[in-house]
Amino acid sequence: MNNTADGPLDHDAAASRITQVENRVGRMKRIYVGSVVLLGVVTLAYFAVVGGIPRAVVKPYDALLILFPVTLFFVAVGIRRASTSARGVLRVEQWLLAGYIVAMVVAGALEIFVLRQGTVAAALPGALPAGVCFAAAWALGKK
Amino acid sequence: MNEPHPRRKLDEVIHSPVRLSVMAVLATTSEADFRYVKDIVEVSDSLLSKHVAVLNTAGYVRIVKGVSDNRPVTWLSLTETGAEAYREYVRTLNRIIGGKEAPGDAR
Numbered sequence: 001m002n003n004t005a006d007g008p009l010d011h012d013a014a015a016s017r018i019t020q021v022e023n024r025v026g027r028m029k030r031i032y033v034g035s036v037v038l039l040g041v042v043t044l045a046y047f048a049v050v051g052g053i054p055r056a057v058v059k060p061y062d063a064l065l066i067l068f069p070v071t072l073f074f075v076a077v078g079i080r081r082a083s084t085s086a087r088g089v090l091r092v093e094q095w096l097l098a099g100y101i102v103a104m105v106v107a108g109a110l111e112i113f114v115l116r117q118g119t120v121a122a123a124l125p126g127a128l129p130a131g132v133c134f135a136a137a138w139a140l141g142k143k
Numbered sequence: 144m145n146e147p148h149p150r151r152k153l154d155e156v157i158h159s160p161v162r163l164s165v166m167a168v169l170a171t172t173s174e175a176d177f178r179y180v181k182d183i184v185e186v187s188d189s190l191l192s193k194h195v196a197v198l199n200t201a202g203y204v205r206i207v208k209g210v211s212d213n214r215p216v217t218w219l220s221l222t223e224t225g226a227e228a229y230r231e232y233v234r235t236l237n238r239i240i241g242g243k244e245a246p247g248d249a250r
Contacts, residue, residue, distance in 0.1 A: 009160050011239045017160060018233065021167035024183050081182075086174035087218060090211055 032082035033141045036096070039075045040133030042068070043104075047126025051111050054118035089143055096136035103129035153239075156201045157232045161186055161194045166229045169204065169221045177217040195219060203228055 009017070046068045049058065083089055107125035115122035157166055164184040168175060181191050198204035203225030207218040221229065 009158055009163065011236060013160075014158065014163055014236055015240055017163055018167045018236075021164050021183060022171055025168060025171040028179075028183065084172050084174065084179045085176035085211065085216060085218075086172065086220075087209075088174070 028082050028084075029141075032079060033137050035075050035078040035082065036133055036137040036140060039072070039079070039100075040130035040137070042071050042075065043133065044126040044130040047107060047111070048123040051115060051117060051125065052120065052123025086143070089140065092136055092139050092143070096132065099132040099136070100129050103132050152231075152235045154228055154232050154235075156197065156203065157228060159194070161190060162198055163232075165191070165194060165198060165219070166203065166221070166225065166232075169219055170226065170229050174218055174220040177219060180219055198225070201225075201228075 050065070079093075083093065107128045110125040111117075111122060115125070157163055161184060165180055168180050168183050172179075177188075177191070177195075180195075181188065184191065186194075195204055195206065199206050202222055205220045205222050205225075207220075209216055209218065
């Protein structure tokens with residue numbers, strides 16, 4: 001499919017074009033919903049590592065924590081690019097963004113002020129923002 | 144008198160590579176912004192605009208302009224007439240290619 005494809009269309013080509021477009025849309029949707037799920041999984045893993053593993057163990061690897069925002073950035077770009085940006089989808093995306101930010105702040109506060117690092121409980125607050133992502137992925141998958 | 148060959152029933156408005164692709168995208172997604180359709184169909188802005196205008200004039204595609212995140216967005220969707228015309232086009236196409244698995248019939 002390109003600019004030169006604007007000529008006559010035979011019937012088999014028309015049928016294959018429809019199939020091709022449907023496959024592309026389907027692939028795009030899988031990338032889209034998959035990216036939202038990935039955002040949840042990455043967030044869950046981040047909090048599990050930062051909270052669940054004792055500080056002394058993770059301290060030498062602190063520099064690797066920069067990978068978290070970098071990964072978030074690329075996943076967010078993937079989500080934006082694969083989105084149909086339909087109005088209903090944009091509404092869910094806005095809820096996802098707002099819910100994710102609030103849940104991240106709450107999870108961060110729990111990690112810093114309430115839970116002791118290196119305990120199982122401290123590994124769990126990531127479930128809050130991850131849960132927002134999984135709920136959004138479910139809602140977006142139905143659209 | 145014999146019934147005319149099904150190819151004579153193919154909607155000429157839809158029966159163009161770009162317009163068919165646009166209709167197929169919108170039939171699958173229900174609504175999408177211009178950029179998304181452009182990415183899927185892989186055509187230039189101007190060519191897509193030209194074909195969307197043809198579909199809009201035929202009453203097949205609804206165009207809604209708005210703003211999202213402080214940037215202008217053009218949302219495209221099929222009208223009822225457009226959806227019915229696309230379904231009829233696919234049915235006719237399936238009759239022509241005779242018994243092959245129908246594109247779009249999986250939905």
